Amino acid sequence: MEIIKKIELMQELSDKWRRDGHIISCVPTMGFLHQGHVELLRVGRDKGDRLIMTIFVNPTQFGPHEDYERYPRDTEGDLDKARSAGVDAVFMPTVEEMYPDGFQSAVTVNTITQYLCGKSRPGHFAGVTIVVAKLFNITKPHLAIFGEKDYQQLAVIRQMVRDLNMDIDIIGVPTVREQDGLAMSSRNKYLSPEERLSALSLKKGLDLAKAMIKDGEKDSATIKTAVRELILAHPFTEIDYVTICDPEKLTDIEHLDGPSLLALAVKVGKARLIDNIIL
Numbered sequence: 001m002e003i004i005k006k007i008e009l010m011q012e013l014s015d016k017w018r019r020d021g022h023i024i025s026c027v028p029t030m031g032f033l034h035q036g037h038v039e040l041l042r043v044g045r046d047k048g049d050r051l052i053m054t055i056f057v058n059p060t061q062f063g064p065h066e067d068y069e070r071y072p073r074d075t076e077g078d079l080d081k082a083r084s085a086g087v088d089a090v091f092m093p094t095v096e097e098m099y100p101d102g103f104q105s106a107v108t109v110n111t112i113t114q115y116l117c118g119k120s121r122p123g124h125f126a127g128v129t130i131v132v133a134k135l136f137n138i139t140k141p142h143l144a145i146f147g148e149k150d151y152q153q154l155a156v157i158r159q160m161v162r163d164l165n166m167d168i169d170i171i172g173v174p175t176v177r178e179q180d181g182l183a184m185s186s187r188n189k190y191l192s193p194e195e196r197l198s199a200l201s202l203k204k205g206l207d208l209a210k211a212m213i214k215d216g217e218k219d220s221a222t223i224k225t226a227v228r229e230l231i232l233a234h235p236f237t238e239i240d241y242v243t244i245c246d247p248e249k250l251t252d253i254e255h256l257d258g259p260s261l262l263a264l265a266v267k268v269g270k271a272r273l274i275d276n277i278i279l
């Protein structure tokens, strides 16, 4: 497995692979890998014949009071997991390599970045789009794999790729969960044992909504209220949003008669957790 820190060397390797007729998959991550990431790697391995994983904790997608400084890191553990997953190259640049002095460009996706996490994390998706666009130009993949746990991120990237005619297939992978249902996340590391129990309220909220709909409930407000009450009945929880919206446009839905997305963001202690389900 190659470990590459310089942009130019990554581009040279990808160029060579492309000249040799290989299909390149790319899995962008911020490291501290868990089974969710490993599943993305499995899909990437399956769909391409050269697999690149990137590890970069991207400062531009964190707000000033967010967890950039304390975001968990474990490079050695990540490289071991990457090797076992059959990764051919890990691209792990420094911040200076990605954002040298004088950097001044932006990639803006306008509308769908305004909703859900875009409301409570202003600037977050601008950080995501610029870094993903750069990583695509550096790793030159045919395919890129993203998790559905970060539903809005996946939607924003699909929009960017479509709008800018990037010649890359974007593949979404269903959320990988712990045995008890908690969506795997690097941020779960922040949870104390008591908070870990309360964190289950997100999945319980999704299940409750599913059950209500099965029983015939179609009023979005009624479902959202029940989900909020369930979550707030758990200690240490603070709701950022509970939203039922159109799965593509991400605009609010009042009455459920077609497919819709239930998306949650909840702070549990210091960890801001998200989860979602298509209803």
Ligand code: AMP
Residues within 6 Å of the ligand: 028, 029, 030, 031, 036, 037, 039, 040, 145, 146, 147, 148, 149, 150, 173, 174, 175, 176, 177, 183, 184, 185, 186
């Ligand atoms: P991160 O390292 O958290 O930025 O995530 C890197 C990629 O892994 C993103 O595409 C995430 O959506 C995806 N991912 C994170 N957690 C999960 C999960 N539990 N199941 C599936 N994909 C995930």
